[in-house]
Amino acid sequence: xxxxxxxxxxxxxxxxxxxxxxxxxxxxxxxxxxxxxxxxxxxxxxxxxxxxxxxxxxxxxxxxxxxxxxxxxxxxxxxxxxxxxxxxxxxxxxxxxxxxxxxxxxxxxxxxxxxxxxxxxxxxxxxxxxxxxxxxxxxxxxxxxxxxxxxxxxxxxxxxxxxxxxxxxxxxxxxxxxxxxxxxxxxxxxxxxxxxxxxxxxxxxxxxxxxxxxxxxxxxxxxxxxxxxxxxxxxxxxxxxxxxxxxxxxxxxxxxxxxxxxxxxxxxxxxxxxxxxxxxxxxxxxxxxxxxxxxxxxxxxxxxxxxxxxxxxxxxxxxxxxxxxxxxxxxxxxxxxxxxxxxxxxxxxxxxxxxxxxxxxxxxxxxxxxxxxxxxxxxxxxxxxxxxxxxxxxxxxxxxxxxxxxxxxxxxxxxxxxxxxxxxxxxxxxxxxxxxxxxxxxxxxxxxxxxxxxxxxxxxxxxxxxxxxxxxxxxxxxxxxxxxxxxxxxxxxxxxxxxxxxxxxxxxxxxxxxxxxxxxxxxxxxxxxxxxxxxxxxxxxxxxxxxxxxxxxxxxxxxxxxxxxxxxxxxxxxxxxxxxxxxxxxxxxxxxxxxxxxxxxxxxxxxxxxxxxxxxxxxxxxxxxxxxxxxxxxxxxxxxxxxxxxxxxxxxxxxxxxxxxxxxxxxxxxxxxxxxxxxxxxxxxxxxxxxxxxxxxxxxxxxxxxxxxxxxxxxxxxxxxxxxxxx
Numbered sequence: 001x002x003x004x005x006x007x008x009x010x011x012x013x014x015x016x017x018x019x020x021x022x023x024x025x026x027x028x029x030x031x032x033x034x035x036x037x038x039x040x041x042x043x044x045x046x047x048x049x050x051x052x053x054x055x056x057x058x059x060x061x062x063x064x065x066x067x068x069x070x071x072x073x074x075x076x077x078x079x080x081x082x083x084x085x086x087x088x089x090x091x092x093x094x095x096x097x098x099x100x101x102x103x104x105x106x107x108x109x110x111x112x113x114x115x116x117x118x119x120x121x122x123x124x125x126x127x128x129x130x131x132x133x134x135x136x137x138x139x140x141x142x143x144x145x146x147x148x149x150x151x152x153x154x155x156x157x158x159x160x161x162x163x164x165x166x167x168x169x170x171x172x173x174x175x176x177x178x179x180x181x182x183x184x185x186x187x188x189x190x191x192x193x194x195x196x197x198x199x200x201x202x203x204x205x206x207x208x209x210x211x212x213x214x215x216x217x218x219x220x221x222x223x224x225x226x227x228x229x230x231x232x233x234x235x236x237x238x239x240x241x242x243x244x245x246x247x248x249x250x251x252x253x254x255x256x257x258x259x260x261x262x263x264x265x266x267x268x269x270x271x272x273x274x275x276x277x278x279x280x281x282x283x284x285x286x287x288x289x290x291x292x293x294x295x296x297x298x299x300x301x302x303x304x305x306x307x308x309x310x311x312x313x314x315x316x317x318x319x320x321x322x323x324x325x326x327x328x329x330x331x332x333x334x335x336x337x338x339x340x341x342x343x344x345x346x347x348x349x350x351x352x353x354x355x356x357x358x359x360x361x362x363x364x365x366x367x368x369x370x371x372x373x374x375x376x377x378x379x380x381x382x383x384x385x386x387x388x389x390x391x392x393x394x395x396x397x398x399x400x401x402x403x404x405x406x407x408x409x410x411x412x413x414x415x416x417x418x419x420x421x422x423x424x425x426x427x428x429x430x431x432x433x434x435x436x437x438x439x440x441x442x443x444x445x446x447x448x449x450x451x452x453x454x455x456x457x458x459x460x461x462x463x464x465x466x467x468x469x470x471x472x473x474x475x476x477x478x479x480x481x482x483x484x485x486x487x488x489x490x491x492x493x494x495x496x497x498x499x500x501x502x503x504x505x506x507x508x509x510x511x512x513x514x515x516x517x518x519x520x521x522x523x524x525x526x527x528x529x530x531x532x533x534x535x536x537x538x539x540x541x542x543x544x545x546x547x548x549x550x551x552x553x554x555x556x557x558x559x560x561x562x563x564x565x566x567x568x569x570x571x572x573x574x575x576x577x578x579x580x581x582x583x584x585x586x587x588x589x590x591x592x593x594x595x596x597x598x599x600x601x602x603x604x605x606x607x608x609x610x611x612x613x614x615x616x617x618x619x620x621x622x623x624x625x626x627x628x629x630x631x632x633x634x635x636x637x638x639x640x641x642x643x644x645x646x647x648x649x650x651x652x653x654x655x656x657x658x659x660x661x662x663x664x665x666x667x668x669x670x671x672x673x674x675x676x677x678x679x680x681x682x683x684x685x686x687x688x689x690x691x692x693x694x695x696x697x698x699x700x701x702x703x704x705x706x707x708x709x710x711x712x713x714x715x716x717x718x719x720x721x722x723x724x725x726x727x
Contacts (some may be wrong), residue, residue: 002159002160002163002164003157005155005156005163006156006159009151009152009155009156009159009182010152010356010544012182012186013148013152013166015149015186016142016148016186016187016189016190017029017137017148019190020135020144020189020190020193020194021134021136021137021140022134023134023135023194023195023198024030024100024103024104024131024132024133024134024135024137025048025049025133025134025135025136025139025195026041026048026049026103026110026131026132026196027044027045027047027048027049027050027051027110027132027134027139027421027547028044028045028048028050028053028059028127028195029041029042029043029195029206029403030042030059030076030195030196031042031076031551032073032076033073034073036070037058037073038058038059038060038071038113039058039059039060039071039075039076039578040056040057040058040059041053041055041056041057041059041112041511042055042560043055045139046340048131048132048139049129049131049132050110050127050129052114052127052129053128053129054108055159057110057112057113057114058113058114058115059071059111059112060112060113060124061111061124061248062099062102062103062108062109062110062111063102063109063111064101064102064104064105064106064107064108064109065106066101066102067098067101067102068106069095069099069102072094072095074095074126074198074424075092075095075096075099075196075197077092077330078192078327078329078460079192079324079328080092080093080203080207081187081211081264081265081313081318082205082318082323082324083260083261083646084261084262085260085261086256086259086261086264087256088261088262089255089261090255093200093203093204093461094200095197096197096199096200096463097147097199097200098196099196099197100197100198100200101199101209103196103197104130104131106130107128107129107130108128108129108130109126109127109128109129109577110126110127110128110129111125111126111127112124112125112127113125115457122704124587135195136389138599139191141193141337143189143192143193143327143329143330144189144190144193144329146185146330146332146333146630147185147188147189147192147193147299147329147332147514148185148186148189149179150185150332150333150335151183151184151185151186151332152182152346153180153183153336153339154177154182154185154339154376155179155181155182156333156336157176157178157339157342158174158175158178158179159175160176160177161174161175161342162174162175167500167641168227168456169223169227169235169238170224170227172227173221173224173227173238173374174220174224174342175227176216176219176220176223177216177217177220177221177224179213179216180212180213180214180215180216180217180218180219180220181213181217181335182213183209183210183212183213183216184209184210184211184213184214184217185213185332185335186209187206187207187209187210187213187333188206188210188329190206191203191207191210192328194328194329195331197415197424205250206238208253208461211249211252211253211264212249214268215248215249215267215268215271216245216269217247217307217677218241218245218271218275219238219241219242219245219246221275221303222238222241222271222274222275223235223238223242224273225242225275225278225279225281225300225303226238226278227280228299229282229286229289229292229295229296229299230282230285230286230289230292231277232281232285240275241271244267245267245271247250248264249262252264253264258376262318265315265319266319268481269299269311269315269316269319270316272308272311272315275303275304275307276304276308278608279296279300279303279304280517282296282300282694283296283300290472290489294493294495294496294607298340298341298342299342301341302337302338302339302340302341302342303341305338305341306335306336306338306339306341307334307335307338307382308334309331309337310332310335311335311460312325312329313325313326313331313334314326317617322341325400333405334518338612349486350456358597363445402574402611402629406434420462424426427446427508427511427512427515430442430443430446430512430515435656439481439482440482442483442588443482443485444456444485445519446508447476447485447487447505450491450504450505450508451474451487451491451497451501452490452491453474453487453488453490453623454488454489454490454492454493455487455488455489455659456485456486456487458483458484458485459475459484459485459486460484461477461478461484462475462476462484463477464506464648465477465478465502465506465509467497467498467501467502468500471495471496471497471498472488472489472496472497473486473487473488473489474487474488474490474497474501474502474505476505476509476596477509479509479512479516480515480516482512494690498593501669511702526597528686531682541568542562545561550585566679581614581615582613582614582621582650583612583614583620584614585616586608586612586623586624586627586648587623589624589629590604590606591601591630592629593628593629593632593646594606595635596632596633597632597635597636597644600641601602601642602635602636602644603644604643605641605644605645605646606646607645607647607648608647608648609635609648609650613650613708614653616708617708619687620655620687620708623683623684623687623689623706624648624655624657626679626680626683627657627659627680627683627684627702628646628657628659630677630679630680630681631646631659631702632659634677634702635659635661635663637659638663639663639664639700640663640664641661641662641663641664641699642662643661643662644659644660644661645658645660645661646659646661647660651709653706653707653708654689654705654706654708655706655708656704656705656706657671657703657705658698658701658702658703659701659702660698660699660700660701660702661699662698662699663698663700664693664698664699665695665698665699665700666693666694666700677693680702680704684704684705684706686708687706687707688706689704689705689706689707690703690704690705690706691703691704692704
């Protein structure tokens with residue numbers, strides 16, 4: 001439906017172009033110097049029929065074999081509605097018929113003078129010119145295309161909104177507004193940019209379409225503001241202004257001599273005043289509805305400025321007898337203000353309940369219609385072959401329209417670059433702020449920078465970000481020490497919140513949550529590392545130094561101090577994550593433990609598999625050393641045993657060790673171990689392992705097991721390789 005209506009607008013535009021170029025053409029631009037002076041040749045087309053005529057001369061008359069007519073300034077009148085009476089309009093149209101007949105009859109004689117002063121003296125030069133049977137499309141002036149653009153823009157925008165909300169009276173009126181503007185602009189584009197004359201029948205038809213479109217625009221605009229944004233009057237009341245304006249159109253079409261020709265301009269002025277009254281009424285009635293007032297802000301302001309600008313520069317000066325302030329063709333540009341306000345209202349306040357998706361439809365529709373229009377123009381207007389015309393149309397749309405579409409999307413919809421980067425930096429500053437540095441205030445400052453809302457207030461908690469009151473407010477959930485907040489009207493009140501704002505704040509909250517989790521994980525890791533170092537100092541270095549202090553032999557004391565220094569290096573290596581040779585580490589550990597046990601009269605039995613990994617992570621080696629040293633220390637101090645068995649087993653994914661003695665059992669060694677066993681349990685738990693102490697015969701067995709990260713990864717890689725091989 002929308003595409004069909006858009007194509008219909010293109011066909012009407014093409015009809016206007018065809019009508020304009022099918023008129024005879026002299027190749028001169030005639031300018032009005034004054035109401036009592038002839039027409040002056042402002043410029044001459046170098047490849048036109050009158051190329052040998054010099055610019056700056058005055059054309060006093062046109063003649064052919066059948067007719068002769070003295071030219072007057074009124075012949076170049078842009079808009080006959082500006083003439084003072086219907087009698088003057090009928091006389092104007094009669095002269096147009098004579099001029100059009102001369103131009104179509106074959107060779108034309110231009111009667112020229114070099115100055116306006118020579119007109120009354122009769123010093124005129126005849127110049128014979130054969131008019132071309134059509135006007136080249138490239139010779140149509142820019143104001144012609146300008147009026148076509150305004151008409152198409154108004155019609156397409158009206159159809160765009162109506163096509164997406166066809167069941168509402170307000171959107172129906174908006175579509176009629178656009179249709180009326182298109183009829184008025186297209187017809188005015190043809191007759192206001194004529195070279196000199198049009199046949200009376202064509203002129204009357206175009207003028208009737210222009211008046212009908214103008215009055216339809218006014219009647220539909222009144223109906224629109226009766227129903228939107230709040231219903232002021234029932235839909236049937238819109239029939240009253242429509243009937244009154246239709247009667248004005250009927251009188252204007254008949255042009256009775258006893259009626260002033262200013263009835264049409266008077267009706268337009270009254271209609272404009274009524275529109276302003278309805279806009280003010282709507283504003284007062286929506287006083288308690290911020291969303292309705294926001295929608296009216298753009299639509300109402302656009303209509304008052306757009307239609308009002310046209311009335312103030314063209315209609316009102318004519319009624320006052322002052323003449324138009326600017327040409328009617330250029331004054332049509334005021335109407336684009338209406339549709340700029342409409343687009344901004346849709347983008348910022350979801351006017352007519354539309355949102356971003358509506359713009360995507362509009363942009364695609366305009367792109368397709370531009371492609372079709374350019375293709376038709378190149379084929380029928382410039383006579384380019386079909387295939388090159390299509391390729392050139394695609395190139396022009398891709399090179400000109402697509403970048404413009406993206407720029408318009410960013411401007412209308414408020415898209416800005418750099419959001420992700422800015423959000424990331426500010427979220428990190430907030431998440432990594434030390435406790436007590438007023439994180440809630442920083443959070444509000446971040447939201448203020450993101451959305452610039454009119455207000456931010458604390459509210460009851462919600463589970464997820466959500467829109468309220470159709471976009472008037474945005475609820476943001478709390479997070480940790482950050483309170484839940486409610487933001488009202490984004491961009492300092494210039495737009496409503498949209499679903500993209502919910503998506504953005506959700507992403508910011510997820511980023512903030514991840515940053516805080518990372519910070520907590522880092523702090524927990526630091527605390528765990530401190531605990532590990534303290535445990536290592538107690539289990540290993542403390543034991544070595546204590547053994548050195550109690551040793552009577554100097555050589556043994558020195559050995560224990562050297563061992564303590566070596567253990568300190570092990571702690572440092574464990575922090576740096578360096579891997580250690582498993583076999584060498586176990587050999588050094590066996591010698592160290594054997595010396596301690598032998599000095600206490602205890603025999604060591606050491607069992608380790610022949611096949612062992614070349615290296616293990618420093619953390620695993622360190623855990624194994626601490627476990628065996630602490631177990632040996634407990635046996636020496638508390639068990640009364642004369643033999644200890646240490647068994648180490650390395651599996652595919654884990655390592656386990658048994659330390660078993662033949663001493664007094666659980667009553668002594670297990671209960672008297674103090675912090676030693678507690679530290680071993682904590683160490684195994686930190687590695688994701690298991691620790692167990694149980695009675696075995698007369699003695700005690702300590703069993704510990706923990707996973708090996710390197711072996712686990714190697715096993716996963718081998719499994720992956722096997723799976724790939726199977727595939």
